[in-house]
Amino acid sequence: MHPEPPASPPAPGVVVLGRFQPVHHGHTLMIAAAERWRLSIAPELPMIIAIGSSNRPESMENPWSTEEREEMLRAWLEDKGGFEHALIVAIPDIEDPPNWVAHAEQYHGPAGVFFTSDLPSAGLYESAGWQVVITPFEQRERFEGWRVRATAQMMSTIDDDEAVRTVLSPAMPISVVNYLIEAQGLRRLAFLGEGGEPVG
Incomplete structure (x- = not known):
């Protein structure tokens, strides 16, 4: 374990x-x-x-x-x-x-x-x-994990970092978005759909 x-x-x-x-x-x-x-x-x-x-x-x-x-x-x-x-x-x-x-x-x-x-x-x-x-889950419809992951997956093949920040920052802190960009932590999402094929 x-x-x-x-x-x-x-x-x-x-x-x-x-x-x-x-x-x-x-x-x-x-x-x-x-x-x-x-x-x-x-x-x-x-x-x-x-x-x-x-x-x-x-x-x-x-x-x-x-x-x-x-x-x-x-x-x-x-x-x-x-x-x-x-x-x-x-x-x-x-x-x-x-x-x-x-x-x-x-x-x-x-x-x-x-x-x-x-x-x-x-x-x-x-x-x-x-x-x-x-405590209440504030703005649950916006901040559910699956919804945030789906948005991140849509941006996983986008090379424009500013566009990625613009799209993801309404749901995620900019410090976290920057970490994911710098660590190349978004790209893998393109290959985690059904069958392992890249999205988009």
């Missing part, structure tokens, strides 16, 4: 969990809201950003590796500022919802505060004794 749990999990914190495929404005709005809540209510707790599905093979649903998703997050966190002490952890899937929280605690630490917009996940964590803060 990749990665293996750390020998010493983090202390309890404010946990934001996502797949971040890719990091989009829906994610960053939630992380920013969680940080405002943390600073106001529980500043003694660390901010922990958990990347889920770390063990998934490359596909159109999971086109970017854990390491790339961490780099996207760090690009945004650095650009945003104020997150110098945020901890990023990666958690593999186990396809076992009743045991998910116990599994995830090996990576993001024991019961703290779970900050989410996902009601099924909220229920799992609440049942496991966590404090849960539910």
Whole structure:
């Protein structure tokens, strides 16, 4: 299982969990809201950003590796500022919802505060004794992961970087778009459609 749990999990914190495929404005709005809540209510707790599905093979649903998703997050966190002490952890899937929280605690630490917009996940964590803060998923129709990936795929064969920034920045932070351009992280999307043929 990749990665293996750390020998010493983090202390309890404010946990934001996502797949971040890719990091989009829906994610960053939630992380920013969680940080405002943390600073106001529980500043003694660390901010922990958990990347889920770390063990998934490359596909159109999971086109970017854990390491790339961490780099996207760090690009945004650095650009945003104020997150110098945020901890990023990666958690593999186990396809076992009743045991998910116990599994995830090996990576993001024991019961703290779970900050989410996902009601099924909220229920799992609440049942496991966590404090849960539910926040609305702002502009869900614009920031759903599949929709953002589809737009990125459409731009995957475009060599005009400014055009790519113009099209993707309404859904993704410009720092993340720049990372994907510089890391050539969009081109592969052209080959992840049905049959492996390039799109366009």
